[in-house]
Amino acid sequence: MDIILDVSDLNLKVHYDDKEFNIITDASISLKKGEVAGIIGESGCGKSVFWKSILGMLDESKWTIEGRVSFDGNEINYTDESALRSIRGKDISVILQDxxxxxxxxxxxxxxxxxxxxxxxxxxxxxxxxxxxxxxxxxxxxxxxxxxxxxxxxxxxxxxxxxxxxxxxxFNPRLLIADEPTTSVDMTIQQEILSMLKELNTDSKTGILFVSHDLKAVESIAHNIYVMYAGYIVESLPASMLSKEGALHPYTIGLLGSRPDFTKNRLVTIEGSPIRPDERKGGCPFFKRCERKNPDCQNYDMHLTEVLPGHTVRCFLYGGR
Ligand SMILES: Nc1ncnc2c1ncn2[C@@H]1O[C@H](COP(=O)(O)OP(=O)(O)O)[C@@H](O)[C@H]1O
Ligand code: SF4
Ligand SMILES: [Mg+2]
Structure with a gap:
């Protein structure tokens, strides 16, 4: 079995004040042995709750989780607390931002x-x-x-x-989840951490799920990239295609544009801020901020289109109906 982590149609809802909010919708990822998958998206898009739900770390009284997660070919049974404990920290380890x-x-x-x-x-x-x-x-x-x-x-x-x-x-984990490991450290240490993780990945064939809002960091280490917005994986593609020419989703292109521009001495960012769970209605959640929107996007069902093998997009412009 070549796939170490396979997440299929994960849906995550949080409940509070008698209300229910969709936090992750229909998210699927697949990580091969020895591969690095990057999850990128602005703060609040759902990156951390995504991996926490995979590890069964969310409080069940507050969260509803649907979907299928397989680790090393076996579906994780979330009712088996001792199996989960053995996975956490042994087969799958986590390193955090702080x-x-x-x-x-x-x-x-x-x-x-x-x-x-x-x-x-x-x-x-x-x-x-x-x-x-x-x-x-x-x-x-x-x-x-x-x-x-x-x-x-x-x-x-x-x-x-x-x-x-x-x-x-x-314990030589088969999967390492690194959540914003380069966020609160200076540039030199960022480089050190990235090269250490790369080394572990190459030498020990440790699969890595690298989660960050820093596109440059993700790009430098990941083989495949998942772009998350408002709890949807809006685009997934090989890192080699992550460029303004290769990427398709307007959000991904916006993120690519929000790198520091040293020639203009400023950070070029996407206008507006990410939509909150309580503001989400039907249609595309990126609508307000999108430069390429059209009225149909408000009724778009957010289905996923495979534009090329290994390249998927959720956008009305690519397979809308
Ligand atoms: N314990 C919680 N209770 C309610 N909402 C939460 C909780 N944790 C996260 N959220 C919400 O879930 C969304 C995703 O959060 P998170 O996964 O932390 O984002 P990211 O890691 O991408 O910054 C946010 O809208 C956040 O407000
Ligand atoms: S569906 Fe429409 S609003 Fe959403 S990203 Fe695509 S073009 Fe923009
Ligand atoms: Mg986070």
Whole structure:
């Protein structure tokens, strides 16, 4: 089986104040072994809740989830809490934007490695230490023995980010989910993190789901890109086609235009802000902000069109009816 993660028609609704809001609609993604899939979209588009629902991390009293998720060829059974626990942190690891929030200030770095190990395996203190030293060295941490005895506050943000990746790699996960891993660090560390993730992907064939609002970061690491807007995957395409010529959806093209323009010394962005879940009605959710809209887009059923093998779009201009 070549597919490590297969998400099919995922629908996610949140309930509050006796109301129900669609947060993710008909989202499907497929990640092959050793591949990097990028999910890109502005803040609030649904990127984080998407992967949290895959890992069964959303509060069931608040969220309704429909769809099928298969990991390594087996459909995940969300009623089996012990199977889910084994998947989380062992087969699938997560690294988050803010490394500080993943560490407990009163425990040393070594304690953090031990805690992760204890959740999934019986390992002696020596085995954990050996594995931690191996991973820290692999992630270019100087003097790893000293680092193991340090507390989080004694480490820089960049170091913590690397330690977090090392902890995530403890059990050689088959899938690593990285949610905005380059967002709260400076440019140099961003580059370091990206090259480390690329290395892990190439050397260990770890599949990566790389989630970010930073198109440049996603583009530099992903093989395939999923563009998310208002909870819809509005376009999916190989990273090699992500250009103003290759991309088709007006939102993707807008994102491509919102890179920093150093010649004009400003950030060119899409006009307006993303639509909130309570503002969504029928038709295309990008309507208000779209430069290519026409009246029919307000009745468009948001179905997906495959324009080329591996390239899908949800836009009235491409297969509207
Ligand atoms: N716990 C929650 N309760 C209600 N709505 C939520 C909750 N978490 C996220 N949302 C809503 O779901 C949408 C997607 O959020 P999120 O996945 O965090 O976006 P992103 O990661 O793309 O910035 C947003 O509109 C957000 O307001
Ligand atoms: S469906 Fe219409 S409004 Fe929506 S992105 Fe396409 S052209 Fe723009
Ligand atoms: Mg997020």
């Amino acid at each position: 490394p500080m929030s993943s560490f407990d200030p009163i425990f040393t770095i070594e304690d953090h490695f031990r805690e992760t190990a204890a959740a999934h395996a019986i390992m002696s203190k020596d085995e954990v230490r050996k594995r931690a030293l191996e991973l820290l060295t692999r992630l270019y941490i100087d003097e790893p023995e000293n680092v193991l005895s340090m507390y989080p506050f004694q480490c820089s943000g960049g170091m913590l980010q690397r330690i977090m990746i090392a902890i995530a790699m403890m």
